[in-house]
Amino acid sequence: xxxxxxxxxxxxxxxxxxxxxxxxxxxxxxxxxxxxxxxxxxxxxxxxxxxxxxxxxxxxxxxxxxxxxxxxxxxxxxxxxxxxxxxxxxxxxxxxxxxxxxxxxxxxxxxxxxxxxxxxxxxxxxxxxxxxxxxxxxxxxxxxxxxxxxxxxxxxxxxxxxxxxxxxxxxxxxxxxxxxxxxxxxxxxxxxxxxxxxxxxxxxxxxxxxxxxxxxxxxxxxxxxxxxxxxxxxxxxxxxxxxxxxxxxxxxxxxxxxxxxxxxxxxxxxxxxxxxxxxxxxxxxxxxxxxxxxxxxxxxxxxxxxxxxxxxxxxxxxxxxxxxxxxxxxxxxxxxxxxxxxxxxxxxxxxxxxxxxxxxxxxxxxxxxxxxxxxxxxxxxxxxxxxxxxxxxxxxxxxxxxxxxxxxxxxxxxxxxxxxxxxxxxxxxxxxxxxxxxxx
Amino acid sequence: xxxxxxxxxxxxxxxxxxxxxxxxxxxxxxxxxxxxxxxxxxxxxxxxxxxxxxxxxxxxxxxxxxxxxxxxxxxxxxxxxxxxxxxxxxxxxxxxxxxxxxxxxxxxxxxxxxxxxxxxxxxxxxxxxxxxxxxxxxx
Numbered sequence: 182x183x184x185x186x187x188x189x190x191x192x193x194x195x196x197x198x199x200x201x202x203x204x205x206x207x208x209x210x211x212x213x214x215x216x217x218x219x220x221x222x223x224x225x226x227x228x229x230x231x232x233x234x235x236x237x238x239x240x241x242x243x244x245x246x247x248x249x250x251x252x253x254x255x256x257x258x259x260x261x262x263x264x265x266x267x268x269x270x271x272x273x274x275x276x277x278x279x280x281x282x283x284x285x286x287x288x289x290x291x292x293x294x295x296x297x298x299x300x301x302x303x304x305x306x307x308x309x310x311x312x313x314x315x316x317x318x319x320x321x322x323x324x325x326x327x328x329x330x331x332x333x334x335x336x337x338x339x340x341x342x343x344x345x346x347x348x349x350x351x352x353x354x355x356x357x358x359x360x361x362x363x364x365x366x367x368x369x370x371x372x373x374x375x376x377x378x379x380x381x382x383x384x385x386x387x388x389x390x391x392x393x394x395x396x397x398x399x400x401x402x403x404x405x406x407x408x409x410x411x412x413x414x415x416x417x418x419x420x421x422x423x424x425x426x427x428x429x430x431x432x433x434x435x436x437x438x439x440x441x442x443x444x445x446x447x448x449x450x451x452x453x454x455x456x457x458x459x460x461x462x463x464x465x466x467x468x469x470x471x472x473x474x475x476x477x478x479x480x481x482x483x484x485x486x487x488x489x490x491x492x493x494x495x496x497x498x499x500x501x502x503x504x505x506x507x508x509x510x511x512x513x514x515x516x517x518x519x520x521x522x523x524x525x526x527x528x529x530x531x532x533x534x535x536x537x538x539x540x541x542x543x544x545x546x547x548x549x550x551x552x553x554x555x556x557x558x559x560x561x562x563x564x565x566x567x568x569x570x571x572x573x574x575x576x577x578x579x580x581x582x583x584x585x586x587x588x589x590x591x592x593x594x595x596x597x598x599x600x601x602x603x604x605x606x607x608x609x610x611x612x613x614x615x616x617x618x619x620x621x
Numbered sequence: 622x623x624x625x626x627x628x629x630x631x632x633x634x635x636x637x638x639x640x641x642x643x644x645x646x647x648x649x650x651x652x653x654x655x656x657x658x659x660x661x662x663x664x665x666x667x668x669x670x671x672x673x674x675x676x677x678x679x680x681x682x683x684x685x686x687x688x689x690x691x692x693x694x695x696x697x698x699x700x701x702x703x704x705x706x707x708x709x710x711x712x713x714x715x716x717x718x719x720x721x722x723x724x725x726x727x728x729x730x731x732x733x734x735x736x737x738x739x740x741x742x743x744x745x746x747x748x749x750x751x752x753x754x755x756x757x758x759x760x
Contacts, residue, residue, distance in 0.1 A: 211713055212688065212713075215712040215713040216713075219713065219715070223713070223715040224677060224678060224686075224688060224713045225673065225674040225675070225677040225678060225715060226674070228674075228677040228686060229674060229677060284672075284673075286671065286672055286673070286674050287668070287671055287672045288671065289671060289676075290674075290676040290677070290684075290685060293671070293674045293677075322625050322628075322629060323625055329628075329632075344643075347647075351664075353647075354659075354664060354667065355658045355659045355664055356651070356658055356659070357659065357733055357734055357736075357737040358651045358737055358738075359647060359651045360667075361681065361682060361684065362646060362647070362650075362651045363647070365684065366643075366646060400624070403624075403628055407631055407632075407635070410632075410635055411635065414635060414638070414639040414642065415638075415639075415642060420684070421682070421684075422753065423682055423683060423740060423741070423742060423755070424682055424738070425737065425738040425755060426646075426650055426651045427649065427650045427651070427652070428754065428755075429650070430646060430650050431752065431753070432752060435751070435752060489751040490751055490752050490753040491747045491751050491752070491753060492751075494741075494745065494747075494753060497683045497741075498680055498682075498683025498684070498691060498740070498741065499683075499687075500687060503687070566687065570741050571741070571743070579689070579690040580712070583688075
């Protein structure tokens with residue numbers, strides 16, 4: 182099995198993460214000092230560079246992991262298509278950066294690059310789909326849940342990413358409410374799709390570390406898979422409760438979102454059970470996956486609360502929403518992906534990370550403490566913004582409110598800085614190990 | 622075998638429901654009694670909004686970035702005076718040089734947004750089970 186291309190996805194993913202955090206940090210500095218770099222890269226471009234790089238980290242790393250994992254027990258159907266896939270994504274990434282830096286945008290929030298770049302991106306996904314389905318087609322129906330999750334993630338990424346571009350048609354772009362709805366419905370689906378790719382990866386790694394495939398099979402595993410899929414399809418409207426669309430959209434999304442209490446309940450039960458087990462696994466991947474559990478718990482509680490429309494009325498349009506999205510992309514998605522890379526690197530060479538043990542341990546704790554500070558200050562900023570939003574006129578001006586918020590933003594950016602440092606400590610040994618492996 | 626058949630059936634049923642749901646959302650689900658379709662000038666204004674990535678700082682219905690204020694109802698607050706902010710370049714806002722026509726297009730876009738509804742809308746009824754009912758108002 183030639184693993185070079187799988188590793189290239191992972192290396193590109195890690196580079197994207199590093200750049201994403203750097204741009205995020207610079208954007209944070211612009212929050213504190215509005216004139217900072219304004220003439221070179223204004224906030225409107227900096228934020229997009231940050232978002233694009235972080236999304237690239239998630240997509241490229243999840244893709245690399247899936248190619249790697251399915252190639253262990255199967256012969257990849259079309260290795261050349263995998264190469265074409267990474268070349269297309271790599272080149273498109275460069276074009277996206279050029280599009281943002283030259284202010285040749287025209288897309289939508291989070292996908293603000295020139296909309297023509299939709300075509301190479303969708304071609305990349307189609308190549309991935311062909312390769313994946315052809316490689317494991319005979320195994321899917323009888324296979325473990327992660328094969329279903331990856332299949333669903335790829336399929337729905339193609340559907341929802343295409344749906345996100347319906348705004349190009351006048352039926353949507355000429356109507357304010359349809360235009361907003363198409364954006365948030367499809368974005369909910371896109372996030373749900375990459376969650377399928379990542380959670381499938383988490384279940385795969387967990388089952389391999391434990392040497393027990395039972396957690397990926399059986400009725401309970403598939404129940405949670407279908408629950409996730411239902412939320413992906415119908416739960417999106419908790420982003421748009423306040424939009425004047427038909428009330429049934431809001432009620433349906435509210436009901437669907439509340440099914441996540443089942444996940445929360447199941448997590449608590451599983452924890453109680455695990456307290457009685459004295460199993461101790463000494464692996465960095467396992468440690469990172471355990472930390473994911475804590476972030477899932479915190480973010481699930483937050484997600485459930487802000488999905489209750491009466492509470493959402495206060496939290497919508499505030500940094501509490503950002504806390505939710507940052508908490509999930511960093512606390513959940515990134516910790517799973519880091520765990521998966523640790524698993525792959527250790528599988529390739531058990532001893533390659535031994536000399537970094539101490540440094541990695543310190544970085545692990547630095548990462549989580551910084552993230553907690555970062556997340557907490559976002560929640561507090563959101564609380565203050567919620568109060569400001571609810572004030573009756575006449576109220577303090579927006580710029581006065583932003584000035585009052587600055588001390589909290591300082592804490593937020595400090596959290597971001599330490600997060601950046603911890604990620605440098607964690608990813609440098611990983612990237613070195615992957616580059617060494619690619620050379621062989 | 623039965624379990625696999627069941628899983629496959631649930632998957633297919635969900636896909637069908639998703640298709641029906643998507644169609645209904647984009648047709649009757651998003652018919653808005655306040656909103657008229659945007660005119661050509663407003664659509665051009667919206668294109669400018671996207672091209673300059675205004676949403677990185679500003680919000681519409683609370684959706685977008687938080688560095689600048691929400692602009693859903695900026696038109697009802699400032700009317701034509703909105704134009705005076707567009708090329709001002711205050712604080713973090715980039716210095717734009719929108720032509721008169723472009724400023725008019727953006728103004729038309731803000732007018733359409735304003736006509737579509739309110740944000741933040743405090744005129745809502747809260748139900749005992751946590752839902753909200755948005756009371757509709759005509760501007």
